[in-house]
Amino acid sequence: MADKYDVIVIGGGPAGLTAAIYALRANKSVLVIEKGNAGGQMNFSPCIENYPGFTKISGLELADKFVEHVLDQGGNMEIEEVLSVTDTEGGKLVKTDFGEHIGKAVVVATGARHRLLGVPGEDALLGKGISFCAVCDGAFYAGKHVAVVGGGNSALQEALLLADQCSKVTILQNLEDFTGEQKLVELYRSKGNTEAFFGVTVSGFSQNAHTVDVKVKNIATDEEEVRSFDGVFIAIGLIPESGPVKDVVETDKYGTIVSDEKCLTKDPAIFVAGDCRTKNVRQISTACADGATAALAACRYIDANA
Numbered sequence: 001m002a003d004k005y006d007v008i009v010i011g012g013g014p015a016g017l018t019a020a021i022y023a024l025r026a027n028k029s030v031l032v033i034e035k036g037n038a039g040g041q042m043n044f045s046p047c048i049e050n051y052p053g054f055t056k057i058s059g060l061e062l063a064d065k066f067v068e069h070v071l072d073q074g075g076n077m078e079i080e081e082v083l084s085v086t087d088t089e090g091g092k093l094v095k096t097d098f099g100e101h102i103g104k105a106v107v108v109a110t111g112a113r114h115r116l117l118g119v120p121g122e123d124a125l126l127g128k129g130i131s132f133c134a135v136c137d138g139a140f141y142a143g144k145h146v147a148v149v150g151g152g153n154s155a156l157q158e159a160l161l162l163a164d165q166c167s168k169v170t171i172l173q174n175l176e177d178f179t180g181e182q183k184l185v186e187l188y189r190s191k192g193n194t195e196a197f198f199g200v201t202v203s204g205f206s207q208n209a210h211t212v213d214v215k216v217k218n219i220a221t222d223e224e225e226v227r228s229f230d231g232v233f234i235a236i237g238l239i240p241e242s243g244p245v246k247d248v249v250e251t252d253k254y255g256t257i258v259s260d261e262k263c264l265t266k267d268p269a270i271f272v273a274g275d276c277r278t279k280n281v282r283q284i285s286t287a288c289a290d291g292a293t294a295a296l297a298a299c300r301y302i303d304a305n306a
Contacts, residue, residue: 005031007298008094008103010082010244013040014284015274016109017066018291019298023107024073026299031101032070033094035081039063040111041275042284045136046127051284062284082110082244085270092269104305105269105298108249108257109291110241112275112282117149117234119215121205129212130205130232134161135283137231143167144230147214149202151175155235156184162233163191170229171196172216205232240276252278263294271298 007023009016012034020030037043045059054062070077080096087093091104114132116122122130131137138161146166148159151173163169171178171188176198178185188194197216203224204215211228218224240256242249249265249272250258259265259277273290275282 002093002100002102003031004090004102005029005076006104006302007031007107007295008033008092008101008105009107009109010085010094011040011109011111011241011274011276012036012038012067012077013109013111013274013287014042014066015111015287015291015294016040016107017070018288019107019109019271019273019295020070020075020291021073022292022295023299024070024075026296028299028302030070030075031103032075032077033080033082033096033101034077035079037063038067038077041114041132043127045133047140048136048284049139050135085245085248104302105271106245107271107273107291107294107298108242108245108265108276109273109287109294110244110276111287112238112240112256114234115237115239117202117236119202119204121207125205125207125212125232129207130234132234134158134233137233138162138165141166141231145170146231146233147172147227147229148233148235150235150237151178151180151196151198152235152237153180153184154237156180156188158233158235159188159194160184160191163188163194167193169194170227172200172202172214173198174201174219175199238275238282242276245270261293263290263297268301271295271301 006028007030009032023030042059080098084095092106094101142165145168147170203217206213257272257277259272271294273294274287
């Protein structure tokens, strides 16, 4: 028999955990379902310095504090993978790989994962020389030479932020030119400490004592060479984790759940928070804001339909 809750939160990152805290504070019973490690993308940041209240804290530590807060408020957490969300008597039936749960309202906070290159050495160096977020990790490379893999808007924006802190920024792009907005391209080229190599792919990573060695392959000639950098930022896009609910909410062409700052979806009992929704800024603080907004909206919905 399925257990029942007021609010089921799908996703245990900062958005989902904040949603749980706010719903619990509103005296709602809450279940958080997370398929992996609680904390989401925070877990890839060895040091976070831009989250209010902490001048410096590791992502793992901050994630632990979020979880502790939820449990201290009486929340429930399960490590399960959500397979589907459907209508049922009394609310929404959330099916997982371990069982079934029923919630009067559902907050989807499944986040998004960074698109990876899928080359040797990449997984081993995540958070140990390979990063995704210049805002989060750029300060660690102040005065150093970094590479950015990608050539679209995301890569150019990351590279511009890094150029203001690093001694040199090198973009590695597999196409013959940038694919981002021309204004961003012009800004990047106007910097005195930037360069770009086109028509190259990254085929592997390794690490020396102080550098990340990047194996770069020329697409036209098949020639390979190794270039050394102090750090590497991968910026080839995000993959929203909207799969479990894509049939019951509206998504855009990228699979991101369509919603505005109100965190509502086309289903009045389903709310969305964090990186899986359409938004411009994806940071821990904005994920938390979404979580609070979605939870309060869910509570209002439950109270109005009691």
